[in-house]
Amino acid sequence: MAHSVLIAAPDQTTTYELRALVGELDDFTVVDVVESSATLAETIAQREPEIVLIHEQLGPTPVPQLIREITARRPGVALILLSEEFSPEVFSSAMDAGARGVLRYPTSLEDLGTRLTATAEWVTQMRRHLSSDTNDNEGSTRGRLVAVAGAKGGVGTTTLAVHLAHLAVTRVAGRSVCIVDLNLDNGDLADFLGISHRLDISDLAKVADDLSAQTIGSAIHRGPTGLATLVGPARIEDVGEVGDRETVLILAALRRQFDIVIADCGSSVTPASAAAVETADEVLLVATPDVLALRGVHHITESWKRLGARTVETVKVVLNDVSRDSDIQPDTASRLLPSAPLGTWLPSLQKSLQHGLNHQDPEFVRAPAWWSKIEVLAAELGVLPPGTVKLTDGAPRWSLMKPRADKPRKPKKSRRSRKTAQAEAGQATLEFVGMFPLILLILIVLWQVGLWGVSAAYAGHAADEAARAAGLGMAESEVRDQALDVVPGWFRGGMRVDVDAPDHVVTVRSNLPILFPSVSIDGLHYTSEVPIIEEDQ
Numbered sequence: 001m002a003h004s005v006l007i008a009a010p011d012q013t014t015t016y017e018l019r020a021l022v023g024e025l026d027d028f029t030v031v032d033v034v035e036s037s038a039t040l041a042e043t044i045a046q047r048e049p050e051i052v053l054i055h056e057q058l059g060p061t062p063v064p065q066l067i068r069e070i071t072a073r074r075p076g077v078a079l080i081l082l083s084e085e086f087s088p089e090v091f092s093s094a095m096d097a098g099a100r101g102v103l104r105y106p107t108s109l110e111d112l113g114t115r116l117t118a119t120a121e122w123v124t125q126m127r128r129h130l131s132s133d134t135n136d137n138e139g140s141t142r143g144r145l146v147a148v149a150g151a152k153g154g155v156g157t158t159t160l161a162v163h164l165a166h167l168a169v170t171r172v173a174g175r176s177v178c179i180v181d182l183n184l185d186n187g188d189l190a191d192f193l194g195i196s197h198r199l200d201i202s203d204l205a206k207v208a209d210d211l212s213a214q215t216i217g218s219a220i221h222r223g224p225t226g227l228a229t230l231v232g233p234a235r236i237e238d239v240g241e242v243g244d245r246e247t248v249l250i251l252a253a254l255r256r257q258f259d260i261v262i263a264d265c266g267s268s269v270t271p272a273s274a275a276a277v278e279t280a281d282e283v284l285l286v287a288t289p290d291v292l293a294l295r296g297v298h299h300i301t302e303s304w305k306r307l308g309a310r311t312v313e314t315v316k317v318v319l320n321d322v323s324r325d326s327d328i329q330p331d332t333a334s335r336l337l338p339s340a341p342l343g344t345w346l347p348s349l350q351k352s353l354q355h356g357l358n359h360q361d362p363e364f365v366r367a368p369a370w371w372s373k374i375e376v377l378a379a380e381l382g383v384l385p386p387g388t389v390k391l392t393d394g395a396p397r398w399s400l401m402k403p404r405a406d407k408p409r410k411p412k413k414s415r416r417s418r419k420t421a422q423a424e425a426g427q428a429t430l431e432f433v434g435m436f437p438l439i440l441l442i443l444i445v446l447w448q449v450g451l452w453g454v455s456a457a458y459a460g461h462a463a464d465e466a467a468r469a470a471g472l473g474m475a476e477s478e479v480r481d482q483a484l485d486v487v488p489g490w491f492r493g494g495m496r497v498d499v500d501a502p503d504h505v506v507t508v509r510s511n512l513p514i515l516f517p518s519v520s521i522d523g524l525h526y527t528s529e530v531p532i533i534e535e536d537q
Protein backbone atom coordinates (compact mmCIF):
# COMPACT_ATOMS: atom_id res chain seq x y z
CA MET A 1 0.00 0.00 0.00
CA ALA A 2 1.27 3.49 -0.89
CA HIS A 3 2.48 5.67 1.99
CA SER A 4 0.38 8.78 2.62
CA VAL A 5 1.94 12.23 2.26
CA LEU A 6 0.54 15.63 3.19
CA ILE A 7 2.00 18.72 1.54
CA ALA A 8 2.18 21.98 3.48
CA ALA A 9 3.53 24.84 1.40
CA PRO A 10 2.88 28.62 1.31
CA ASP A 11 1.41 28.92 -2.19
CA GLN A 12 -0.41 27.04 -4.92
CA THR A 13 2.59 26.86 -7.26
CA THR A 14 4.77 25.09 -4.69
CA THR A 15 2.03 22.69 -3.65
CA TYR A 16 1.33 21.95 -7.34
CA GLU A 17 5.01 21.22 -8.06
CA LEU A 18 5.38 19.01 -5.00
CA ARG A 19 2.16 17.13 -5.71
CA ALA A 20 3.37 16.42 -9.25
CA LEU A 21 6.75 15.17 -8.01
CA VAL A 22 5.27 12.88 -5.34
CA GLY A 23 2.76 11.65 -7.92
CA GLU A 24 5.66 10.22 -9.94
CA LEU A 25 6.72 7.98 -7.06
CA ASP A 26 4.90 4.63 -7.06
CA ASP A 27 5.03 4.03 -3.30
CA PHE A 28 3.65 7.40 -2.22
CA THR A 29 0.35 9.18 -2.56
CA VAL A 30 -0.64 12.76 -1.69
CA VAL A 31 -3.67 12.72 0.62
CA ASP A 32 -4.09 16.51 0.91
CA VAL A 33 -2.38 19.89 0.61
CA VAL A 34 -2.55 22.91 2.93
CA GLU A 35 -1.35 26.45 2.31
CA SER A 36 -1.55 27.83 5.84
CA SER A 37 -0.33 26.68 9.25
CA ALA A 38 -3.80 27.51 10.60
CA THR A 39 -5.35 24.42 9.01
CA LEU A 40 -2.37 22.10 9.27
CA ALA A 41 -3.12 20.46 12.65
CA GLU A 42 -6.76 19.91 11.75
CA THR A 43 -5.90 18.38 8.36
CA ILE A 44 -3.35 16.06 9.96
CA ALA A 45 -6.02 14.93 12.49
CA GLN A 46 -8.49 14.21 9.68
CA ARG A 47 -6.15 12.69 7.08
CA GLU A 48 -3.70 10.96 9.41
CA PRO A 49 -0.78 11.10 6.91
CA GLU A 50 2.40 9.17 7.58
CA ILE A 51 4.65 11.94 6.24
CA VAL A 52 4.25 15.73 6.09
CA LEU A 53 6.38 17.73 3.65
CA ILE A 54 6.51 21.17 5.22
CA HIS A 55 7.95 24.17 3.41
CA GLU A 56 10.01 26.61 5.47
CA GLN A 57 7.91 29.57 4.34
CA LEU A 58 4.59 28.19 5.53
CA GLY A 59 2.97 30.72 7.87
CA PRO A 60 1.79 32.50 9.86
CA THR A 61 3.04 30.24 12.70
CA PRO A 62 6.84 29.82 12.52
CA VAL A 63 7.72 26.43 11.04
CA PRO A 64 10.03 25.20 13.91
CA GLN A 65 7.17 25.86 16.35
CA LEU A 66 4.75 23.96 14.10
CA ILE A 67 7.10 21.00 13.87
CA ARG A 68 7.50 20.92 17.67
CA GLU A 69 3.73 20.96 18.22
CA ILE A 70 2.94 18.30 15.64
CA THR A 71 5.63 15.88 16.78
CA ALA A 72 4.53 16.25 20.41
CA ARG A 73 0.91 15.64 19.47
CA ARG A 74 1.45 12.93 16.88
CA PRO A 75 4.61 10.98 17.50
CA GLY A 76 3.76 8.59 14.65
CA VAL A 77 3.87 11.33 11.97
CA ALA A 78 7.20 12.22 10.29
CA LEU A 79 7.93 15.76 9.14
CA ILE A 80 10.40 16.66 6.41
CA LEU A 81 11.41 20.29 6.15
CA LEU A 82 11.85 21.75 2.65
CA SER A 83 14.34 24.59 2.75
CA GLU A 84 15.98 26.73 0.08
CA GLU A 85 18.97 27.19 2.34
CA PHE A 86 20.69 23.93 3.26
CA SER A 87 23.07 24.97 6.05
CA PRO A 88 24.09 23.08 9.22
CA GLU A 89 22.14 25.69 11.25
CA VAL A 90 18.91 25.04 9.32
CA PHE A 91 19.46 21.30 9.62
CA SER A 92 20.14 21.29 13.38
CA SER A 93 17.27 23.68 14.18
CA ALA A 94 14.86 21.44 12.20
CA MET A 95 16.13 18.29 13.93
CA ASP A 96 15.98 19.97 17.36
CA ALA A 97 12.34 20.82 16.71
CA GLY A 98 11.64 17.15 15.89
CA ALA A 99 11.78 16.93 12.06
CA ARG A 100 12.86 13.59 10.54
CA GLY A 101 14.90 15.24 7.81
CA VAL A 102 15.63 18.29 5.68
CA LEU A 103 15.43 18.49 1.86
CA ARG A 104 16.79 21.28 -0.31
CA TYR A 105 13.99 22.95 -2.26
CA PRO A 106 13.60 22.81 -5.28
CA THR A 107 14.39 19.13 -5.05
CA SER A 108 15.04 16.39 -7.58
CA LEU A 109 12.76 13.39 -7.94
CA GLU A 110 15.60 11.11 -6.91
CA ASP A 111 16.41 13.00 -3.69
CA LEU A 112 12.73 13.21 -2.81
CA GLY A 113 12.25 9.47 -3.42
CA THR A 114 15.29 8.54 -1.29
CA ARG A 115 14.24 10.78 1.57
CA LEU A 116 10.59 9.67 1.51
CA THR A 117 11.56 5.97 1.41
CA ALA A 118 13.87 6.29 4.42
CA THR A 119 11.24 8.27 6.32
CA ALA A 120 8.46 5.79 5.50
CA GLU A 121 10.56 2.99 7.02
CA TRP A 122 10.98 5.04 10.18
CA VAL A 123 7.22 5.73 10.34
CA THR A 124 6.42 2.02 9.99
CA GLN A 125 8.77 1.13 12.83
CA MET A 126 7.59 4.02 14.99
CA ARG A 127 3.91 3.13 14.56
CA ARG A 128 4.63 -0.52 15.43
CA HIS A 129 6.45 0.65 18.54
CA LEU A 130 3.63 3.02 19.52
CA SER A 131 0.91 0.40 19.06
CA SER A 132 2.87 -2.06 21.23
CA ASP A 133 3.15 0.74 23.82
CA THR A 134 -0.62 0.92 23.93
CA ASN A 135 -0.87 -2.75 24.79
CA ASP A 136 2.09 -3.05 27.05
CA ASN A 137 3.56 0.02 28.59
CA GLU A 138 6.41 -1.85 30.28
CA GLY A 139 9.78 -0.94 28.84
CA SER A 140 8.40 1.99 26.91
CA THR A 141 10.11 5.34 27.15
CA ARG A 142 6.75 7.09 26.79
CA GLY A 143 4.61 7.23 29.90
CA ARG A 144 0.96 6.31 29.69
CA LEU A 145 -1.39 9.31 29.61
CA VAL A 146 -4.91 8.86 30.97
CA ALA A 147 -7.32 11.80 30.65
CA VAL A 148 -10.20 11.80 33.13
CA ALA A 149 -13.15 14.05 32.26
CA GLY A 150 -16.62 14.57 33.69
CA ALA A 151 -19.95 14.44 31.82
CA LYS A 152 -20.98 17.40 34.01
CA GLY A 153 -19.71 19.19 37.10
CA GLY A 154 -19.58 17.36 40.42
CA VAL A 155 -19.79 13.78 39.11
CA GLY A 156 -16.56 12.71 40.85
CA THR A 157 -13.96 13.40 38.13
CA THR A 158 -11.31 14.68 40.52
CA THR A 159 -12.12 11.95 43.04
CA LEU A 160 -11.52 9.22 40.45
CA ALA A 161 -8.42 10.89 38.97
CA VAL A 162 -6.87 11.29 42.44
CA HIS A 163 -7.76 7.78 43.56
CA LEU A 164 -6.44 6.20 40.35
CA ALA A 165 -3.18 8.11 40.79
CA HIS A 166 -2.98 7.17 44.49
CA LEU A 167 -3.50 3.51 43.66
CA ALA A 168 -0.99 3.61 40.78
CA VAL A 169 1.75 5.00 43.00
CA THR A 170 1.09 2.85 46.08
CA ARG A 171 0.22 -0.46 44.41
CA VAL A 172 3.36 -0.94 42.29
CA ALA A 173 6.67 -0.08 43.93
CA GLY A 174 8.99 2.11 41.91
CA ARG A 175 6.38 3.47 39.51
CA SER A 176 6.55 7.18 38.83
CA VAL A 177 3.12 8.77 38.67
CA CYS A 178 2.08 12.36 38.02
CA ILE A 179 -1.37 13.92 38.26
CA VAL A 180 -2.08 17.19 36.44
CA ASP A 181 -4.92 19.65 37.00
CA LEU A 182 -6.25 20.62 33.56
CA ASN A 183 -9.55 21.84 34.97
CA LEU A 184 -7.92 25.21 34.59
CA ASP A 185 -10.47 27.74 35.82
CA ASN A 186 -12.27 25.47 38.27
CA GLY A 187 -9.73 22.92 39.43
CA ASP A 188 -9.42 21.82 43.03
CA LEU A 189 -6.74 19.16 42.81
CA ALA A 190 -4.49 21.08 45.20
CA ASP A 191 -7.30 21.17 47.79
CA PHE A 192 -8.03 17.48 47.34
CA LEU A 193 -4.44 16.64 48.20
CA GLY A 194 -3.78 19.47 50.67
CA ILE A 195 -1.02 20.92 48.50
CA SER A 196 0.24 24.45 48.21
CA HIS A 197 3.08 24.87 45.74
CA ARG A 198 4.94 27.92 44.52
CA LEU A 199 4.71 27.01 40.82
CA ASP A 200 1.79 25.75 38.77
CA ILE A 201 0.97 24.64 35.23
CA SER A 202 0.83 28.23 33.92
CA ASP A 203 4.51 28.67 34.87
CA LEU A 204 5.38 25.67 32.69
CA ALA A 205 3.14 26.99 29.90
CA LYS A 206 5.18 30.22 29.79
CA VAL A 207 8.31 28.18 28.91
CA ALA A 208 6.54 25.37 27.04
CA ASP A 209 9.03 25.46 24.14
CA ASP A 210 11.94 24.86 26.44
CA LEU A 211 10.87 22.27 29.00
CA SER A 212 13.82 20.54 30.61
CA ALA A 213 13.57 17.79 33.24
CA GLN A 214 14.77 20.36 35.76
CA THR A 215 12.02 22.85 34.87
CA ILE A 216 9.39 20.14 35.21
CA GLY A 217 10.96 18.99 38.49
CA SER A 218 10.68 22.43 40.05
CA ALA A 219 7.04 22.86 39.01
CA ILE A 220 5.74 19.61 40.44
CA HIS A 221 4.97 18.85 44.07
CA ARG A 222 5.92 15.46 45.49
CA GLY A 223 3.71 13.96 48.17
CA PRO A 224 4.70 11.45 50.88
CA THR A 225 3.63 8.50 48.69
CA GLY A 226 5.84 9.75 45.84
CA LEU A 227 2.88 11.05 43.83
CA ALA A 228 3.90 14.04 41.71
CA THR A 229 1.28 16.75 41.29
CA LEU A 230 1.17 19.62 38.83
CA VAL A 231 -1.43 21.97 40.22
CA GLY A 232 -3.72 24.26 38.21
CA PRO A 233 -3.21 28.02 37.83
CA ALA A 234 -3.34 29.73 41.20
CA ARG A 235 -4.46 33.04 39.63
CA ILE A 236 -7.41 33.29 37.23
CA GLU A 237 -5.46 35.68 34.99
CA ASP A 238 -2.90 32.90 34.31
CA VAL A 239 -5.50 30.48 32.93
CA GLY A 240 -5.09 31.95 29.43
CA GLU A 241 -1.38 30.97 29.40
CA VAL A 242 -2.32 27.30 29.06
CA GLY A 243 -3.65 26.75 25.53
CA ASP A 244 -3.76 23.54 23.51
CA ARG A 245 -0.20 23.95 22.25
CA GLU A 246 1.21 24.44 25.74
CA THR A 247 -0.83 21.51 27.05
CA VAL A 248 0.48 19.20 24.34
CA LEU A 249 4.07 20.20 25.03
CA ILE A 250 3.70 19.94 28.82
CA LEU A 251 2.03 16.53 28.64
CA ALA A 252 4.68 15.27 26.20
CA ALA A 253 7.41 16.42 28.61
CA LEU A 254 5.66 14.77 31.57
CA ARG A 255 5.34 11.50 29.63
CA ARG A 256 9.07 11.49 29.08
CA GLN A 257 9.59 11.69 32.82
CA PHE A 258 6.77 9.62 34.37
CA ASP A 259 5.44 6.10 33.82
CA ILE A 260 1.87 7.22 34.35
CA VAL A 261 0.38 10.69 33.78
CA ILE A 262 -3.22 11.28 34.83
CA ALA A 263 -4.94 14.51 33.74
CA ASP A 264 -8.03 15.83 35.52
CA CYS A 265 -9.76 17.53 32.57
CA GLY A 266 -12.89 18.69 34.43
CA SER A 267 -16.21 18.79 32.61
CA SER A 268 -15.73 21.74 30.22
CA VAL A 269 -14.35 21.31 26.73
CA THR A 270 -11.48 23.80 26.63
CA PRO A 271 -8.48 23.92 24.25
CA ALA A 272 -6.32 22.45 27.04
CA SER A 273 -8.69 19.63 27.99
CA ALA A 274 -9.38 18.77 24.33
CA ALA A 275 -5.64 18.60 23.65
CA ALA A 276 -5.22 16.18 26.58
CA VAL A 277 -8.13 14.06 25.36
CA GLU A 278 -6.65 14.02 21.85
CA THR A 279 -3.18 12.92 22.91
CA ALA A 280 -4.17 10.53 25.74
CA ASP A 281 -3.74 6.77 25.52
CA GLU A 282 -7.02 6.34 27.37
CA VAL A 283 -9.90 8.69 28.11
CA LEU A 284 -12.16 8.01 31.06
CA LEU A 285 -15.45 9.91 31.01
CA VAL A 286 -17.17 9.94 34.41
CA ALA A 287 -20.97 10.11 34.63
CA THR A 288 -23.51 9.60 37.36
CA PRO A 289 -26.72 7.64 36.72
CA ASP A 290 -28.99 10.66 36.19
CA VAL A 291 -30.45 12.20 33.08
CA LEU A 292 -28.32 15.36 33.12
CA ALA A 293 -25.04 13.49 33.35
CA LEU A 294 -26.08 10.92 30.76
CA ARG A 295 -27.00 13.72 28.36
CA GLY A 296 -23.67 15.33 29.24
CA VAL A 297 -21.92 12.21 27.90
CA HIS A 298 -23.61 12.78 24.52
CA HIS A 299 -22.71 16.50 24.49
CA ILE A 300 -19.08 16.13 25.47
CA THR A 301 -18.35 13.21 23.11
CA GLU A 302 -19.99 15.09 20.24
CA SER A 303 -17.82 18.14 21.00
CA TRP A 304 -14.67 16.00 21.04
CA LYS A 305 -15.67 14.47 17.73
CA ARG A 306 -16.30 17.87 16.15
CA LEU A 307 -12.88 19.08 17.31
CA GLY A 308 -11.24 15.97 15.88
CA ALA A 309 -9.99 15.10 19.37
CA ARG A 310 -11.59 11.65 19.79
CA THR A 311 -14.47 9.47 18.69
CA VAL A 312 -16.96 8.04 21.16
CA GLU A 313 -15.81 4.45 20.50
CA THR A 314 -12.41 5.26 21.99
CA VAL A 315 -13.82 6.78 25.20
CA LYS A 316 -14.40 4.67 28.32
CA VAL A 317 -17.50 5.82 30.20
CA VAL A 318 -17.74 4.89 33.86
CA LEU A 319 -20.74 5.31 36.15
CA ASN A 320 -20.01 6.75 39.58
CA ASP A 321 -22.14 7.23 42.68
CA VAL A 322 -24.40 4.30 41.86
CA SER A 323 -26.84 3.34 44.57
CA ARG A 324 -29.74 0.99 44.94
CA ASP A 325 -32.01 4.02 45.42
CA SER A 326 -31.14 5.62 42.05
CA ASP A 327 -34.05 5.78 39.59
CA ILE A 328 -31.64 4.85 36.84
CA GLN A 329 -29.67 1.67 37.42
CA PRO A 330 -26.50 0.76 35.44
CA ASP A 331 -28.42 -1.49 33.03
CA THR A 332 -30.84 1.30 32.10
CA ALA A 333 -28.05 3.89 31.96
CA SER A 334 -26.15 1.85 29.38
CA ARG A 335 -29.17 2.07 27.07
CA LEU A 336 -29.19 5.88 27.38
CA LEU A 337 -25.51 6.30 26.52
CA PRO A 338 -23.93 6.62 23.05
CA SER A 339 -21.70 3.61 23.79
CA ALA A 340 -21.77 0.90 26.44
CA PRO A 341 -20.20 2.01 29.74
CA LEU A 342 -17.58 -0.06 31.50
CA GLY A 343 -18.92 -3.07 33.38
CA THR A 344 -17.28 -1.65 36.51
CA TRP A 345 -19.20 1.10 38.26
CA LEU A 346 -18.43 2.97 41.47
CA PRO A 347 -20.81 2.75 44.41
CA SER A 348 -22.20 5.69 46.32
CA LEU A 349 -19.99 6.01 49.40
CA GLN A 350 -20.41 9.54 50.61
CA LYS A 351 -19.25 9.06 54.18
CA SER A 352 -16.05 7.15 53.38
CA LEU A 353 -15.12 9.59 50.60
CA GLN A 354 -15.76 12.60 52.80
CA HIS A 355 -13.28 11.19 55.29
CA GLY A 356 -10.62 11.32 52.56
CA LEU A 357 -11.69 14.82 51.53
CA ASN A 358 -11.61 16.17 55.06
CA HIS A 359 -8.12 14.79 55.66
CA GLN A 360 -7.05 15.87 52.13
CA ASP A 361 -5.58 12.41 51.68
CA PRO A 362 -7.07 9.43 49.76
CA GLU A 363 -5.34 7.13 52.27
CA PHE A 364 -8.14 8.03 54.68
CA VAL A 365 -10.80 6.51 52.44
CA ARG A 366 -11.07 3.18 54.21
CA ALA A 367 -13.68 1.39 52.21
CA PRO A 368 -12.28 -1.82 50.73
CA ALA A 369 -15.34 -2.08 48.43
CA TRP A 370 -14.34 1.28 46.88
CA TRP A 371 -10.68 0.44 46.42
CA SER A 372 -11.41 -2.91 44.82
CA LYS A 373 -13.52 -1.10 42.21
CA ILE A 374 -10.79 1.52 41.65
CA GLU A 375 -8.33 -1.36 41.18
CA VAL A 376 -10.44 -2.92 38.45
CA LEU A 377 -10.85 0.50 36.80
CA ALA A 378 -7.09 1.12 36.97
CA ALA A 379 -6.45 -2.22 35.29
CA GLU A 380 -8.97 -1.42 32.55
CA LEU A 381 -7.14 1.85 31.86
CA GLY A 382 -3.69 0.28 31.91
CA VAL A 383 -2.75 2.31 34.99
CA LEU A 384 -1.79 -0.94 36.75
CA PRO A 385 0.38 -3.47 34.91
CA PRO A 386 -1.47 -6.45 33.41
CA GLY A 387 -2.00 -9.32 35.83
CA THR A 388 -1.90 -7.11 38.95
CA VAL A 389 -5.67 -7.30 39.34
CA LYS A 390 -8.08 -10.12 38.68
CA LEU A 391 -10.76 -8.50 36.53
CA THR A 392 -14.37 -9.28 37.43
CA ASP A 393 -17.37 -8.89 35.19
CA GLY A 394 -18.39 -5.90 37.31
CA ALA A 395 -22.01 -7.02 37.45
CA PRO A 396 -23.96 -5.37 40.26
CA ARG A 397 -23.88 -7.46 43.39
CA TRP A 398 -25.85 -6.19 46.34
CA SER A 399 -25.17 -8.19 49.47
CA LEU A 400 -25.93 -8.03 53.14
CA MET A 401 -22.29 -8.18 54.08
CA LYS A 402 -19.80 -5.63 52.79
CA PRO A 403 -17.42 -7.23 50.25
CA ARG A 404 -13.84 -7.38 51.44
CA ALA A 405 -10.95 -6.78 49.09
CA ASP A 406 -7.21 -6.46 49.39
CA LYS A 407 -6.05 -3.12 50.67
CA PRO A 408 -3.81 -1.38 48.09
CA ARG A 409 -0.25 -2.47 48.84
CA LYS A 410 2.21 0.20 50.02
CA PRO A 411 5.83 0.32 48.92
CA LYS A 412 6.93 -0.03 52.54
CA LYS A 413 5.10 -0.64 55.76
CA SER A 414 5.03 2.52 57.79
CA ARG A 415 3.81 2.79 61.35
CA ARG A 416 0.82 4.68 59.99
CA SER A 417 -0.12 1.89 57.58
CA ARG A 418 0.14 -0.66 60.44
CA LYS A 419 -2.18 1.58 62.46
CA THR A 420 -4.52 1.70 59.48
CA ALA A 421 -4.57 -2.09 59.26
CA GLN A 422 -5.30 -2.35 62.99
CA ALA A 423 -8.04 0.26 62.67
CA GLU A 424 -9.57 -1.76 59.81
CA ALA A 425 -9.42 -4.98 61.84
CA GLY A 426 -11.14 -3.11 64.69
CA GLN A 427 -13.73 -1.79 62.29
CA ALA A 428 -14.43 -5.32 61.02
CA THR A 429 -14.91 -6.56 64.61
CA LEU A 430 -17.30 -3.69 65.30
CA GLU A 431 -19.24 -4.49 62.13
CA PHE A 432 -19.57 -8.12 63.26
CA VAL A 433 -20.68 -7.11 66.77
CA GLY A 434 -23.27 -4.78 65.23
CA MET A 435 -24.61 -7.57 63.00
CA PHE A 436 -24.70 -10.23 65.78
CA PRO A 437 -28.27 -9.59 67.11
CA LEU A 438 -29.62 -9.71 63.56
CA ILE A 439 -27.83 -12.99 62.82
CA LEU A 440 -29.12 -14.45 66.15
CA LEU A 441 -32.69 -13.43 65.34
CA ILE A 442 -32.51 -15.04 61.91
CA LEU A 443 -31.16 -18.28 63.44
CA ILE A 444 -33.97 -18.35 66.06
CA VAL A 445 -36.66 -17.86 63.43
CA LEU A 446 -35.15 -20.63 61.28
CA TRP A 447 -35.02 -22.99 64.31
CA GLN A 448 -38.65 -22.27 65.24
CA VAL A 449 -39.92 -22.83 61.71
CA GLY A 450 -37.95 -26.10 61.55
CA LEU A 451 -39.39 -27.27 64.88
CA TRP A 452 -42.98 -26.67 63.72
CA GLY A 453 -42.28 -28.40 60.42
CA VAL A 454 -40.97 -31.49 62.22
CA SER A 455 -43.99 -31.47 64.63
CA ALA A 456 -46.46 -31.31 61.73
CA ALA A 457 -44.67 -34.16 59.98
CA TYR A 458 -44.78 -36.35 63.16
CA ALA A 459 -48.50 -35.60 63.71
CA GLY A 460 -49.29 -36.54 60.10
CA HIS A 461 -47.25 -39.71 60.36
CA ALA A 462 -48.93 -40.70 63.67
CA ALA A 463 -52.39 -40.04 62.16
CA ASP A 464 -51.56 -42.25 59.15
CA GLU A 465 -50.41 -45.04 61.44
CA ALA A 466 -53.50 -44.69 63.68
CA ALA A 467 -55.87 -44.74 60.66
CA ARG A 468 -54.16 -47.86 59.34
CA ALA A 469 -54.53 -49.59 62.77
CA ALA A 470 -58.17 -48.51 63.04
CA GLY A 471 -58.78 -49.82 59.50
CA LEU A 472 -57.53 -53.19 60.63
CA GLY A 473 -60.22 -53.12 63.35
CA MET A 474 -57.90 -52.68 66.34
CA ALA A 475 -59.30 -51.36 69.63
CA GLU A 476 -59.03 -47.63 70.34
CA SER A 477 -56.24 -48.14 72.93
CA GLU A 478 -54.25 -50.21 70.43
CA VAL A 479 -54.78 -47.57 67.76
CA ARG A 480 -53.44 -44.96 70.17
CA ASP A 481 -50.41 -47.12 71.01
CA GLN A 482 -49.64 -47.61 67.29
CA ALA A 483 -49.70 -43.84 66.80
CA LEU A 484 -47.48 -43.17 69.84
CA ASP A 485 -45.00 -45.83 68.73
CA VAL A 486 -44.02 -43.97 65.56
CA VAL A 487 -43.13 -40.63 67.18
CA PRO A 488 -40.17 -39.77 69.42
CA GLY A 489 -40.56 -39.55 73.18
CA TRP A 490 -40.43 -35.72 73.42
CA PHE A 491 -43.36 -35.46 71.04
CA ARG A 492 -45.66 -37.96 72.78
CA GLY A 493 -46.40 -35.72 75.81
CA GLY A 494 -48.27 -33.08 73.81
CA MET A 495 -50.01 -35.49 71.43
CA ARG A 496 -53.64 -36.69 71.58
CA VAL A 497 -55.19 -39.39 69.39
CA ASP A 498 -59.01 -39.58 68.88
CA VAL A 499 -60.80 -42.26 66.89
CA ASP A 500 -64.17 -41.14 65.61
CA ALA A 501 -65.65 -44.49 64.56
CA PRO A 502 -69.05 -43.20 63.33
CA ASP A 503 -67.37 -40.63 61.07
CA HIS A 504 -64.55 -43.07 60.10
CA VAL A 505 -61.79 -40.59 60.86
CA VAL A 506 -58.71 -40.50 63.13
CA THR A 507 -57.56 -37.16 64.50
CA VAL A 508 -54.09 -36.54 65.92
CA ARG A 509 -53.67 -33.24 67.67
CA SER A 510 -50.24 -32.16 68.89
CA ASN A 511 -49.07 -29.08 70.72
CA LEU A 512 -46.68 -26.94 68.74
CA PRO A 513 -43.40 -26.43 70.66
CA ILE A 514 -42.00 -22.95 71.29
CA LEU A 515 -38.21 -22.89 70.84
CA PHE A 516 -37.76 -26.06 72.94
CA PRO A 517 -39.38 -29.41 72.03
CA SER A 518 -41.12 -29.78 75.39
CA VAL A 519 -42.31 -26.16 75.78
CA SER A 520 -45.68 -25.16 74.41
CA ILE A 521 -48.63 -22.89 75.15
CA ASP A 522 -52.34 -23.64 75.21
CA GLY A 523 -54.21 -23.06 72.01
CA LEU A 524 -51.20 -23.45 69.73
CA HIS A 525 -51.54 -26.86 68.17
CA TYR A 526 -51.53 -28.72 64.91
CA THR A 527 -54.24 -31.19 63.90
CA SER A 528 -53.98 -33.98 61.36
CA GLU A 529 -57.10 -35.89 60.26
CA VAL A 530 -56.89 -39.11 58.26
CA PRO A 531 -59.95 -41.14 57.11
CA ILE A 532 -60.21 -44.77 58.24
CA ILE A 533 -60.34 -47.23 55.37
CA GLU A 534 -61.54 -50.65 56.45
CA GLU A 535 -59.10 -53.33 55.36
CA ASP A 536 -59.63 -57.06 55.11
CA GLN A 537 -57.65 -58.90 57.80
Ligand SMILES: Nc1ncnc2c1ncn2[C@@H]1O[C@H](COP(=O)(O)OP(=O)(O)OP(=O)(O)O)[C@@H](O)[C@H]1O
Nearest residue numbers: 150153154155156157158159321347348349350353
Ligand atom coordinates in the same frame (compact mmCIF):
# COMPACT_ATOMS: atom_id res chain seq x y z
N1 LIG B 1 -19.11 7.51 44.53
C1 LIG B 1 -19.41 8.57 45.26
N2 LIG B 1 -20.26 8.48 46.31
C2 LIG B 1 -20.55 9.55 47.06
N3 LIG B 1 -20.01 10.77 46.88
C3 LIG B 1 -19.14 10.93 45.86
C4 LIG B 1 -18.79 9.86 44.99
N4 LIG B 1 -17.89 10.31 44.10
C5 LIG B 1 -17.69 11.61 44.37
N5 LIG B 1 -18.43 11.99 45.43
C6 LIG B 1 -18.48 13.31 46.06
O1 LIG B 1 -18.96 14.27 45.14
C7 LIG B 1 -18.34 15.51 45.38
C8 LIG B 1 -17.76 16.03 44.09
O2 LIG B 1 -16.68 15.20 43.71
P1 LIG B 1 -15.51 15.72 42.78
O3 LIG B 1 -14.97 17.02 43.25
O4 LIG B 1 -14.56 14.61 42.58
O5 LIG B 1 -16.35 15.95 41.45
P2 LIG B 1 -15.87 16.72 40.13
O6 LIG B 1 -16.61 16.10 39.01
O7 LIG B 1 -14.40 16.74 40.05
O8 LIG B 1 -16.43 18.16 40.41
P3 LIG B 1 -16.02 19.54 39.65
O9 LIG B 1 -16.90 19.58 38.45
O10 LIG B 1 -16.34 20.59 40.65
O11 LIG B 1 -14.57 19.44 39.32
C9 LIG B 1 -17.30 15.28 46.46
O12 LIG B 1 -17.83 15.67 47.69
C10 LIG B 1 -17.08 13.78 46.44
O13 LIG B 1 -16.71 13.25 47.70
Ligand SMILES: [Mg+2]
Nearest residue numbers: 157158183188
Ligand atom coordinates in the same frame (compact mmCIF):
# COMPACT_ATOMS: atom_id res chain seq x y z
MG1 LIG C 1 -13.07 18.37 39.90
